[in-house]
Amino acid sequence: MKAVIISIGDELVIGQVINTNASFLSKSLFSIGVSVDRVVTVPDDESTIIKEIHSAFKTSDVVVVTGGLGPTHDDITIHCLAKFFKSRLVLNHDVLRNVKSLYRRRKIKMPETNIRQAMLPEAAEILRNKVGTAPGLLLRKNGKILVSMPGVPHEMVYITNKHLLPLLKKEVKSGRTLKEKTLHTIGISESMLSKRIGNIDDIIKSTKKAVVKLAFLPANFEVRLRVTVDAVNPKTADRELKLAVKKLISRAGRFIYSYSEEQLEEVTGKLLRERKLKLSAAESCTGGLVSSKITNVSGSSEYFLDGIITYTNEAKIKFLGVRKDTLKKYGAVSEQTAMEMAEGARKSLGADIGISTTGIAGPTGATKTKPVGLVWIGYSDKDITFAKEFIFTKDRLRNKEVMAKMALEVLRRKLLAMSN
Amino acid sequence: MKAVIISIGDELVIGQVINTNASFLSKSLFSIGVSVDRVVTVPDDESTIIKEIHSAFKTSDVVVVTGGLGPTHDDITIHCLAKFFKSRLVLNHDVLRNVKSLYRRRKIKMPETNIRQAMLPEAAEILRNKVGTAPGLLLRKNGKILVSMPGVPHEMVYITNKHLLPLLKKEVKSGRTLKEKTLHTIGISESMLSKRIGNIDDIIKSTKKAVVKLAFLPANFEVRLRVTVDAVNPKTADRELKLAVKKLISRAGRFIYSYSEEQLEEVTGKLLRERKLKLSAAESCTGGLVSSKITNVSGSSEYFLDGIITYTNEAKIKFLGVRKDTLKKYGAVSEQTAMEMAEGARKSLGADIGISTTGIAGPTGATKTKPVGLVWIGYSDKDITFAKEFIFTKDRLRNKEVMAKMALEVLRRKLLAMSN
Numbered sequence: 118m119k120a121v122i123i124s125i126g127d128e129l130v131i132g133q134v135i136n137t138n139a140s141f142l143s144k145s146l147f148s149i150g151v152s153v154d155r156v157v158t159v160p161d162d163e164s165t166i167i168k169e170i171h172s173a174f175k176t177s178d179v180v181v182v183t184g185g186l187g188p189t190h191d192d193i194t195i196h197c198l199a200k201f202f203k204s205r206l207v208l209n210h211d212v213l214r215n216v217k218s219l220y221r222r223r224k225i226k227m228p229e230t231n232i233r234q235a236m237l238p239e240a241a242e243i244l245r246n247k248v249g250t251a252p253g254l255l256l257r258k259n260g261k262i263l264v265s266m267p268g269v270p271h272e273m274v275y276i277t278n279k280h281l282l283p284l285l286k287k288e289v290k291s292g293r294t295l296k297e298k299t300l301h302t303i304g305i306s307e308s309m310l311s312k313r314i315g316n317i318d319d320i321i322k323s324t325k326k327a328v329v330k331l332a333f334l335p336a337n338f339e340v341r342l343r344v345t346v347d348a349v350n351p352k353t354a355d356r357e358l359k360l361a362v363k364k365l366i367s368r369a370g371r372f373i374y375s376y377s378e379e380q381l382e383e384v385t386g387k388l389l390r391e392r393k394l395k396l397s398a399a400e401s402c403t404g405g406l407v408s409s410k411i412t413n414v415s416g417s418s419e420y421f422l423d424g425i426i427t428y429t430n431e432a433k434i435k436f437l438g439v440r441k442d443t444l445k446k447y448g449a450v451s452e453q454t455a456m457e458m459a460e461g462a463r464k465s466l467g468a469d470i471g472i473s474t475t476g477i478a479g480p481t482g483a484t485k486t487k488p489v490g491l492v493w494i495g496y497s498d499k500d501i502t503f504a505k506e507f508i509f510t511k512d513r514l515r516n517k518e519v520m521a522k523m524a525l526e527v528l529r530r531k532l533l534a535m536s537n
Numbered sequence: 538m539k540a541v542i543i544s545i546g547d548e549l550v551i552g553q554v555i556n557t558n559a560s561f562l563s564k565s566l567f568s569i570g571v572s573v574d575r576v577v578t579v580p581d582d583e584s585t586i587i588k589e590i591h592s593a594f595k596t597s598d599v600v601v602v603t604g605g606l607g608p609t610h611d612d613i614t615i616h617c618l619a620k621f622f623k624s625r626l627v628l629n630h631d632v633l634r635n636v637k638s639l640y641r642r643r644k645i646k647m648p649e650t651n652i653r654q655a656m657l658p659e660a661a662e663i664l665r666n667k668v669g670t671a672p673g674l675l676l677r678k679n680g681k682i683l684v685s686m687p688g689v690p691h692e693m694v695y696i697t698n699k700h701l702l703p704l705l706k707k708e709v710k711s712g713r714t715l716k717e718k719t720l721h722t723i724g725i726s727e728s729m730l731s732k733r734i735g736n737i738d739d740i741i742k743s744t745k746k747a748v749v750k751l752a753f754l755p756a757n758f759e760v761r762l763r764v765t766v767d768a769v770n771p772k773t774a775d776r777e778l779k780l781a782v783k784k785l786i787s788r789a790g791r792f793i794y795s796y797s798e799e800q801l802e803e804v805t806g807k808l809l810r811e812r813k814l815k816l817s818a819a820e821s822c823t824g825g826l827v828s829s830k831i832t833n834v835s836g837s838s839e840y841f842l843d844g845i846i847t848y849t850n851e852a853k854i855k856f857l858g859v860r861k862d863t864l865k866k867y868g869a870v871s872e873q874t875a876m877e878m879a880e881g882a883r884k885s886l887g888a889d890i891g892i893s894t895t896g897i898a899g900p901t902g903a904t905k906t907k908p909v910g911l912v913w914i915g916y917s918d919k920d921i922t923f924a925k926e927f928i929f930t931k932d933r934l935r936n937k938e939v940m941a942k943m944a945l946e947v948l949r950r951k952l953l954a955m956s957n
Contacts, residue, residue, distance in 0.1 A: 128752060128754050129563075132560040132561060132564030133564060135557050135560040136555070139552070143550060144551060144552030155577075156578050187755065189728075225729075228731070228732045231728050269755060270756075307607055308609075308648040308651050317610065332547055404828055405844050407825070413937065415901065418848050423846055423848055424825050424846035425845060426828045426845070427843055435886065436843070480835055513833070517833065
């Protein structure tokens, strides 16, 4: 089964909005064995939209359209669908009720313009949208289907998971099985990882029964290893995937922090929970990002006590008990300060572990001996206190991101080494 | 001048990586008057890549290729370019030197595999990449050009700004002028904003001299208003753009926080700096995200003193001086606690302003009277202390994001109301 994704919106064509919807959809469709042939991005223009729907129906079984369902004048998708499917617009009372109740929950009166979102093509089957005002629509033509969804990402996600995927799963009758597994590594560069893994001729493969591919995907100071298998049947696919993954694990070892979409903060959180340890964080250069990542995980209050963001030296002294002498002698960005910060975070509220970051996020603040991108990451528990040095980039936001990740990674490695 | 963007990578086709490069490129090209006709995403497959380059050269003056320049086996773009342009691969010593120096800076030894990245088509002009190991390449054919860049986003950004745009600016000779202006609003829904702005017939326009468009772009609890003008000359474009923007400002008023790509935290930071005020933050449900946003801005240490993340009641009492009685009587998520937190943040290190967040990020933690998505945002200065209530969504990460933004917005509104 083949699909085309049509993303509608001037904002996409001129690059103002990133097309995250297309990648989410590609991924979701791939996961159920539907291959995306093409992603087309078009402006909010009636004739272009209708033309693209037309040509998509020629090559594909499924056409997924996102965007242009909002309540304002530039949202014309419904209008185009009504034209293409030759179906008149009628008021849908269920949809209107849903819109009204969403406004009620937030204690805001519904504006009249939202009524427009309940005027829908008569031929369309409604895919209910519980998280937003515009519903998804399902339309059929010559045994092929078109699903139209709002462009607002979380609404598109909701409708995809709730309606589109279950619908397609029923209809997929592909002969081949596609499987994929991604191993997430951190703290090692793409080429170092490639060197470590060595010759991959025993991992990749291309026979009639199975095609096994391996990709190195670097992004945000992580490198993902993705194995994809295209096999004659599910059993072969599973076997080949397992085999390849096993080889990669034996070679990439401790650099792999996750075998699923689990984030570093989730993995680290689980280790803390398993070991029944409480964490506190003391942050300077990362400015709250370490704590924010940790608290992105639901249930993190079980192991995260508090975080102290000490941008000033005064705060380092007052809240964390860093010694004036240490700051004077070694400076705020130093091994000694990082260690005292971590210790201070641990002791301030009786946590088991304290972690800390102190560095130069940039672009300013460098000295002769301390370049932009330098960070000391501190760790302290009842047995040991230490700090590690890293040098990253010259970009402030990238530095904050990677420094926060490395703080979690230092913590993860230490937790792994402890007995459970 | 027309362009096609070819994004290379299995990871894109199966949706594992979001194609942020394409949107950045579209935006950059649009800004200098080059219109992107098409964005094509293709897998790491030699014949497909060559076919797409071929067809792109037919319809466009500029072909921009990203991805597939890494040091591992699945990076085959160079190989495809060598084939398409019939140019043999030779070792480029300048490029090799750059790779070596990047490794040196980070105090890591260069792996042998990186030498591959210095083997480049003889016919290519090198576009130097100071921030990564793979250089950009410029190749010409029949008066048309192809630029190939790494897929790693910040490297692609560097080469685009440093090489691609200056190069194209010289060659652009379009008859029309494209201009665009985006107003960023926050704290108002798309339909409420549309209602507030009212009839837009005096804003949009379509004559021979100028086409003026207006788009409402909702995302992450903000709504952007984008005006685009396509006019016969720069003067007309400027005049029409100014006119439309002026009308929007008079109608959307205080909801607009930025007229450029300036983020809310930058705008708020400027207001603090102008008023010479120091800020401290006390966060519960946002877990450090407010502070992290504030410290994303370079120079924020001038007005940001410290942040206290109090996940536990103990921390609220110890670090912020919230009264036990208050927590007992009203609960941690309440107007009273938010106010005491803000006051505590302000007083703890002698800041001029304290802001606070306390709420239920979810998905768990709701009570009968306190739903997931509820947040109290506190504000305190020497004259006034107050807290405001908002109810957002049921999703943890979206709640953290919007709660942190609204904390900044509450602060921005209050700062605006003060005399400078």
